[in-house]
Amino acid sequence: MGTGNTTPDPLTLEVVDLIGSVVARYHQEYEEAAARHALTGPQARLLGLLSLEPLPMRRIAQRLKCEPSNITGMVDRLEARGLVERRPAPDDRRVKLAAPTEEGLRTARGLRESLDFAREPLSALTEAERLALRDLLQRMLGDEGENAG
Amino acid sequence: MGTGNTTPDPLTLEVVDLIGSVVARYHQEYEEAAARHALTGPQARLLGLLSLEPLPMRRIAQRLKCEPSNITGMVDRLEARGLVERRPAPDDRRVKLAAPTEEGLRTARGLRESLDFAREPLSALTEAERLALRDLLQRMLGDEGENAG
DNA sequence: TCTGGATATTTCATGGTGTCAAGTAACTGG
C-alpha cells in the first residue's frame, strides 16, 4: 500500500496517462471482438481461459478475481449456448469442471484471431522497439510475477 | 478493421500478454481505489471526468463511450450521494450540465491521490526508462491522437 | 407565426455482471 502522497513528476503522470489510453483501447477492442462473436467481454475472457484447459468453478473464480457464485451464472449462460459444458471431476464429486465444447473451442479460436489489438498498434514498432517495450513492461510488473493461482 | 490473419511472431505475442497484465492490474487497482471511497469503477471515472470540467449528459456519454440513457442513472446515484449536481446550461434549456459538488471535488482529489498505480510500478524504472516507455507507448497509440470528441 | 424535424434528457423494460448470505452435497479427520 503506497504511502505515496507527494505529486509524481510530470513524466510519470504522462506515462500513467498513456497507460490509461492503452487500457481504454485494449478494452474497447476486446469488447468489440467479443461482440463480433455475440459474447460479452467477461464471457470472452472466460471462454478464452477454458480453451487453455478445463477448470473447476472455484478455480475460475480465483483466476477472474470474482465470487464463485458469479461463475455459476456465467457458465450457465455459456452452457445454454452450447459453448461450454460441465463435467464431473474424476476424484472429487463436489467439483465440476467447466470445459469448452467443440463449438466453444472454435469460438475461442476465432476470438483470438479477431483480437487485433495484438498486431495492429504493435506493428508500428520495430522488433528492437518491441523488445525494449517488453523489457520495460516486465520491469514495471516485475515484483508480482505470479503464474500459479 | 485489421485484415491481419497471420500469426504474429512470439515477441509480439509476449508483448500483448504483458499489456494484458498491465490492463488487468490497472483495473484492479482502479476498482480498489474507487472502493476505498465507496464508489464503483464507472462512478470514479465519471467523477474524475467531471472534476476537470462540468459536462452535458450527452458529452459524458460520448467520453465514456456509452448510451446517454446510461448516464442518467449514474448521475442520479452520484447526485443522491451529494457528489454531483445538475445545472441548467445557460444557452440551451434542453441540456443539463453535471458538475461535482464541493464534496465531489474532494472525493475526486482523494481518489486521484489514492490511485497508486501511477507511482508504485513505475517507480521501478529510472527516468531514462520512463522516457523510453513514454515514447514507445506514444508510437503504439500514435495513429489515433484524438482529443476533441 | 406555425409547423416539422432534429436534439437532449429521461423513463421503462431487459439482460449481464457482481456481491453477499444461505442452502445442499460431498470430502475429511477424528
Place this chain on the structure above:
DNA sequence: CCAGTTACTTGACACCATGAAATATCCAGA
C-alpha cells in the same frame, strides 16, 4: 458415525449497459 470444511448453487439485491419510446426544447423554413 459425526463435526467441520469445501464446492457449488440459489436467491435477493445493486449497478452497468442497451434500445425503444416519451417529453421538452431548439431550429429552419413556409
